Structure formats: C-alpha cells, structure tokens
Amino acid sequence: MTVSTLEKLAILADAAKYDASCASSGARKQDSLGKGGGIGSTGGMGICHSYTPDGRCVSLLKILLTNFCVYDCAYCVNRVSSNVPRARFRTGEVVALTLDFYKRNYIEGLFLSSGIIRNGDYTMEQLVEVARCLREDHQFRGYIHLKTIPEASPELLALAGRYADRLSINVELPTEAGLQQLAPQKDAGGIRDAMGQLRWRIEEAKQARPKPGAKRLARAPTFASAGQSTQMIVGADAADDRDVLDTSVRLYGDYHLKRVYYSAFSPIPDASKVLPLKSPPLVREHRLYQADWLLRFYEFEVDEIAPRAADGSATLLDLDIDPKLAWALRNPACFPVDLNTAPRETLLRVPGLGTRNVDKILSARGHRRLRLDDLARLRAPVKKMLPFVQLPDHHPHGALDRPDRLRTLLAPPPRQAGLFD
Template sequence: MNFERIKEKLNILADAAKYDVSCSSSGSKRVNKNKGLGDSSGMGICHSYTEDGRCVSLLKILLTNHCIFDCAYCVTRKSNDIKRAAFKVQEVVDLTINFYRRNYIEGLFLSSGIFKNADYTMERLIQVAKKLREEENFNGYIHLKSIPGASDELMREAGLYADRLSINIEIPSEKGLKLLAPDKDRKDFIKPMKKVKNEIIQYRHEKKIIKSTPVYAPAGQSTQMIVGASGETDAEIMYTSAFFYKNYNMKRVYYSGYIPISYDQRLPSIGTEVPVLRENRLYQTDWLLRFYGFEVTELLNKQHPNLDTDIDPKLSWALRNLKHFPVDVNKANKRMLARIPGVGMKSVHKIIQARRYRRLSWENLKAIGIALNRAKYFITCNSKDFETKDRTAAQIKGLILQNSKSKFHKTYSNQLNLFSTLENKILA
C-alpha cells in the first residue's frame, strides 16, 4: 500500500467533505455482536454532541471528488479547477478500521461526488458498508450519503448496512435548483427519500411479526439545504423543511450557510458569506416546529418572511402576540406553557408536575430553572413581585436586550477577573 498516496487522498477528500454538515447519529441502537468492532448504541458521531453532552467523532470523507455535474454552489463541480482524487473501496474500509483501532473515530460518514452515474456511485458506497459489516464485523456507526437518482433496489440494500441514510436536497426551492444546478431534477432527490421512508415503515411492521427481521436504517434519514445561495427567504426555507418532516419522516433537516467558493454570476458575490447567526435562528425555528408545537405560519409568513437576528424566534412570536399573555403558570395547559419565552420543554414538564402539590411562586419557578429575565414579562404566578403589565412589545424587547447585554458584560468581566487571578498565581 502506498501510504503517502493514501495520505494525499485523505487530505483532499476529507477537506471536500467538510461542506456537508448533516452528520449526526442520533437514534441508532446498533449493538456490538459476535465480538466485533465498535458499537453505535447511544452515540453521536463527527464532532457532534450526544444527549449527555459528550463530543464524539467519525471519519468523514468523500469516496471521490470527481463529479459529472456542474452545480454552481459545489466545490466539486466538474468545471472547478481543483485537485481530484478517488478512494478504492478497500482503502476506505482499511482507513475506517485502522482509525477505529487507534481510537480516532467511532464511525464513518461517507459521501461522494457522482462519477459515471448515480447507480455506479451508490453501488460503491454500499460495498464499503457491506465489507465493514460482513468482512470486518464492524458494528460502529455508518452514515451513507444517498445519491440522487439511485435505484430502489440499491436504496433498499443501503439501509440494511447503514445506520442512517441522507440525501441533500441542496437548494430549498425547485426554482433555485434549476438556476444553480440545471442538470439536476428535484424528482431524483425525492425518489430515494420516498423509498427509504417506505422501507423503514415496512421493516418496522415486519419486525413486529418476525423478530429476526433486520432493522432498516435504524437512525432514519436526514437532509440538508444550502442557505443563502439562491435568495430564498427564511419562510421559504422553513416551509420546505416542514414539508420534508411531514411527508418523509425526516429525523433532521440541516441548514448550511452558503460559503462562496468560486465566482459565478448566478451566486452571491465573493465575500458575502451567510452569517452563522442566520443558521442558528433557522435551527431554533426547526426546534420549535418539532418539539414545541409551533406551525411555520405562526413564526414566518408574508408579514414576517425572515427571522429576527437580535432575538430568538419564540420571543419574536410572543412579542407579536401579546394578546395571549400574561399566562398563569398555575393554570395554563402544556401547549401554552411551551410558548412562554425562557421556558424550555423540561421546565414545562417540571411546572406541570410541581403545581399538582402547590401553587407556584417566583421562587419556585426560579428553582425549576426557567429564565426569569425573559419569562417574567409573560407570566403570572402565586406571587406579585416582579409582575409586569401594560408594557408594549418594543418596551419589553428593549428591557430583555438590555438585560442580556448586562449579563454578557458581567460574565465577561468575571472571566477576565478569573484569568487575572490565575495569572497572578502562576506568576507568583
């Protein structure tokens, strides 16, 4: 084996894979068996975080950065003047096993540029996963990036070896896709998504009858959208997300801010990267849709097509809907409690449990852990202290932002004092 050449390939294809952010392993419960290698149970992969806060990693690479398409937003577009490379199937298998044995990784995230055609590329991705499972007895996490246009037969096989499958829809709107990737068809993205969804349902049903039925793609499927490359509003992006969550049972939708990689008149100019804050606001909105019972139309609509940058989407909604507040935390239902700024779902459940035994006061709410600096403007309880009424949305927003800045400066000042104290001790 030419180790220098393998190292060169790894540098090229790992760097090319960094633009894909959809690499969480949440939901997989594959366990080690037959004294094999690895165990993906309860783990997140690729510098993502598990539920207990642990950071874990995976080998994240492309099989190749050769591609037959010329998508304007993609670093591996065929017209881009970059160094090309391709792994052999066995090389990826060997790298995964060697890295795992050295405790560098806990799994594999494998994507690829499309060479020859969709099925040829997908077959090679599956071969890697199949060899790892059957020849190396590897039970760690495997995430395969599905190839647009791959056949139903290959998608079915892929889910038998991978923990998660994902196919990036890339651009939120069909219009944007036609502009930036005219050779691609939205239908080619939808077809494998539909197949994966149906196979997950079918295998789950069969397993209830036949216990030996294998689990198909135990961590489900996900997708990713590029934000800011084609001019869609936040509303258009989140409507697209809601569509895929509802119709294809997505585990996650990821939002990747567009990074200018080369000049193209169809794209934003070089130097106009999408602010990380916009990604953050989209993820917060996504969370509200999935876990807090919000509808897209409540958060984003014709009157409010884009998210506020200075406040989070829940607070923004609350300020636009002051008619629903203040909420009495001792009487409100779960749905309304979840809509109070500064109150998370864990706190909602704690409130519901605690108020069975007593009427809650501000001290009780503080002990539960709600963010009173925001919540106090929207709730009443068994105490009158701090209760505020008859303030406008602008006044409440100003007070919250002022308090947030004060809190930030206080924290920053405390950190400086701590560093100063440590420095003095070291110098002494």
C-alpha cells in the same frame, strides 16, 4: 498509513466539511499523543461530531469517497468546472481508515459521501461496497451514515439501508426554482422519489419488528434504523426563511425525516456570477434551527414563526432575538401566562421555557402552588421569563405595554448562543 493516503485524507476530509449533516461538538482539540497521553481525540483530519437522540456525542470519520464530480452545480466547490485539487479513495482504503481510526478510539462510526463519478449507480455501488465490507467482512458494529445518490437504482438504495444506520439525500435548495437555476442537472422529482422509497422501506422494516413481549421467531430485517435526513443550503438563492421553513414542514410530513439540516452558503473559489458575493450571517442558520425546533417540539406553525409580509417583501427571521421571543413580542395579548393553571401547550409558548422545564412545572404543581423562588430552581433564564408569566408573588405589571422597549431589554449581546437560552 502511506503519504498518498494522508494527502487523500486531507483533501477529501476538507471537501466533506460543507455537509452539515454532522454537527461539531465544539470540544477543545487535544493531541492524544502529546505530553498527557491518553486514548481518543476530538481533533484530527476528517473527524466530526454528531449527536444521538438521547444526547450522546458520537465521533465520526467524515469524508468523501471522491471529490471528482460529473455535475456542475454552481454552489458546489467540487463541481466539474472547479479547479480544486482532486482525490479519490479506493473502497478498501476507506475501510482500512475506518477500522484504523476506530481501533485507536478516535471514532465511533463513519459518515461517507461522494461526488458523482461516471453515474449515480456506479457511485452508489462504491458507497455500498464500503458499508458491506465493514459490516460483513470485518463485523464492524459502529455507526454508518451514507449519503445516498437519488438517481441510483432502487436495488442499490435497498442495499444501502441494509448496511447503514442512517441514509440521507440532500434536497440541496429550498425551492425547485432555486434548484433549476443553480443545479439544472439535478431533478427535484427524482430526489423526492428516492426519499419516498427510503421512507416506505424504513416503515416496512419497523412494522416487521416483533412487538414487545411477542415471541421472537427470527431476526427482523432492519433498514436504516436511525432514519433519513436531508440538507438545504441557505442564502445561495432568493429563497427567504419562510420558503425554507415551508419546505422543511413538507419534508417532515411527507418523508418522516429525522432531521433537516441547514447550511449557510459559503462563497467558493471561481464562483459563478449567479451566486451572492458573500455568505449570509451565520446567525441566520442558527435562527432556522431554532425555528425548526419550534415546529417539531413546541407545536408552532410556520405562519406564527415567519408570517408573510403584507407588502410581499422577503420574510426573514429576526437575527437579534430567537423566534419564540419574537413571536411573544408580536402577541402580547397571549400573556402573562399563569404557571399554576396554564396547559402544557400554553406553557411551551413562554420565552425561556423548554420542554423539560415545562414537564417539571406540570409535575411540581400537582403537589403545590408554584412561586417565584421555584423558577430559580428550574435553572431557566428567569429574566427572559418574568415579563411573560404570573405567579402568586409575581405579576408583570405593564411589562408588555411596550413590546419595543421590552425587546431592547431582552435582546442578548452578540455571542455564540445556545438553543433558546
């Protein structure tokens, strides 16, 4: 590996860190070439960690093809008017890096994005060529995630889906007004059109697959088998959390996205005066992910999670407590819930109860009546649950008479929180 390649890797891996589509595993960094030896590493330039639907952690080489860009989006560190150091990989260099890292057991796949060079089609051709070369010339079977250029031609989008496991197109900001203010060169309608193309191609490929048990006559065509995702920047414009969640619901419904990622705005060098001077609290990003989870897996509606204020002021999620607990404290009349008789949709509303534990409760109560000791065996946060549930040997007498006092008791001390723990 030449020095120039290392310099490019340092610049283009750092430039890719603003894309939230790959989440960090939080693993302790280790040097595989240190005293302990071993194969593989959780550290290193450009290596990030994402998660599969079954919970496996996958290490990816996460880089930009280039941080040159013809656009001048106010929130982007790589905008054309920025004076950051620039670099550009040749397609062959990205292929070589991916294969080298893969053979060293550092990564299991590639996440590749890029600034816009010349135009959308030219940039997309470069991204597709990397994926094509890996798949066809080197028989690479690892995971590939390509950031798609929305203004690229339909033919290039079709080729991208042929080689990549997942495609993503960033909607950038929660509202069209925010996009017009901070990224006027970008077209919200064009972004939606491209996402729509990806949706129907993904669904068409799924329908072409043989059904279980059917005789397989030929290999069914695949297209982005891991689906598509997108990202929104939070805190760069005036959009509140209700705006963010409303947009997410539309995106999930209209385009059948696998994930919407939320990225807290981070101040950048030589920032435009239209941008805020500081970033929003990171816990706001965390609360949005929790709210997103409630919308997708807990049968909540946006009105329940982020009700509009009567005075028209900005609707922001509570930063001190998670959105499910906040809803429960606003609706004490819905509690306590009898764990031995309540239906699944009601159990999902209980603070501290996740989908897996709800399924365990439903299974267990088919054999016996649950009691307080059974909660401890669930490994659930019993302190959080007790004010909201009743059992034969437990009733939360008066616990919900003072929601404000209960909130104080249940609000966790500041720390890095898990999802609904």
